[in-house]
Amino acid sequence: MKERLCTMFSKLKHRLDRKSKRVVALLATAILLCGFMGCERSTIPDGSEISYSETGFDIERIRKNVIVDGQAIEIPIKLKELPKDWTYETSANRFAEDRCHVEVKDKNGDLLFNCGAENYKESKKGDSRIFDAPFENDKCSVDGITPFKTTREEIVERYGEATSIKNFNSKKYEGWQEYRYGSLEGKTSNDWHGKCLIVTFNEKGIVDWVTIVYTD
Numbered sequence: 001m002k003e004r005l006c007t008m009f010s011k012l013k014h015r016l017d018r019k020s021k022r023v024v025a026l027l028a029t030a031i032l033l034c035g036f037m038g039c040e041r042s043t044i045p046d047g048s049e050i051s052y053s054e055t056g057f058d059i060e061r062i063r064k065n066v067i068v069d070g071q072a073i074e075i076p077i078k079l080k081e082l083p084k085d086w087t088y089e090t091s092a093n094r095f096a097e098d099r100c101h102v103e104v105k106d107k108n109g110d111l112l113f114n115c116g117a118e119n120y121k122e123s124k125k126g127d128s129r130i131f132d133a134p135f136e137n138d139k140c141s142v143d144g145i146t147p148f149k150t151t152r153e154e155i156v157e158r159y160g161e162a163t164s165i166k167n168f169n170s171k172k173y174e175g176w177q178e179y180r181y182g183s184l185e186g187k188t189s190n191d192w193h194g195k196c197l198i199v200t201f202n203e204k205g206i207v208d209w210v211t212i213v214y215t216d
Helices: 002-042 122-127 152-159
Strands: 066-068 071-073 087-091 099-105 111-118 129-135 140-142 164-167 177-185 193-201 207-215
Touching (some): 066 129, 140 207
Antiparallel strands (some): 066 071, 066 140, 129 207, 177 193
């Protein structure tokens, strides 16, 4: 009887030893996995660790981050690639040979924005490409900039000092300023060439309209 009990305890101890080893092995694996996952999480920036490329001026990011009436678009964009329930009207008067003025409207016929398009051909209007897009209402936002809401201080905090600053001289726009980020050549939108963001502020330092220009 005594020998049988000893044998039983010996087998039980052996089983417990094997289970203990398994538990220890599982715990060790779990610790290693937790450590690995912890390291992975530490590389993901939180809101206080946004890189300069996310907050500084980057026209490639900005031009792809445009919201108009709840629809995401990017500049440049062909007229035929605009949302299907939008409409557009073109006018080539007083523009360079391959450029035109465009009115873009929503499904109800209300104006969303005016813009300039290039590669214009009367027979292929849909292939015209928007390159100069001023957004002037709060249905639109560009990289989070919303007309009538975003302030000058928020723009400078986000993008830094402007490439150039223009002061408006007319009485109607007294105190208004235009901040440009990026390069731009030409005197008017009819002959503009460059890739830039233009932000226009009213006399209170609030964004009145924001423009993307993207053309070679």
